[in-house]
Amino acid sequence: MKTCYTCKGKILKKNISVEVSGIMIQDIPVEVCERCGETYFTTSAATFIQNVAKFVESRKRELMPIPA
Numbered sequence: 001m002k003t004c005y006t007c008k009g010k011i012l013k014k015n016i017s018v019e020v021s022g023i024m025i026q027d028i029p030v031e032v033c034e035r036c037g038e039t040y041f042t043t044s045a046a047t048f049i050q051n052v053a054k055f056v057e058s059r060k061r062e063l064m065p066i067p068a
């Protein structure tokens, strides 16, 4: 069984919502420590969040008005 790196507590799998650049992404699978609440992202979840963040930032730049 997996344990927390910080407190050696029990790790539980759950799905959470994560806000990335003002956008909510639902149902991200993570592992959360039952004792201290430390959240561990799986590699694929972390990569997915990074990709969404990059996409959102690039779109934002396109939509941003040109500074005077």
Ligand SMILES: [Zn+2]
Pocket: 004, 005, 006, 007, 008, 009, 033, 034, 035, 036, 037, 038
């Ligand atoms: Zn912990």
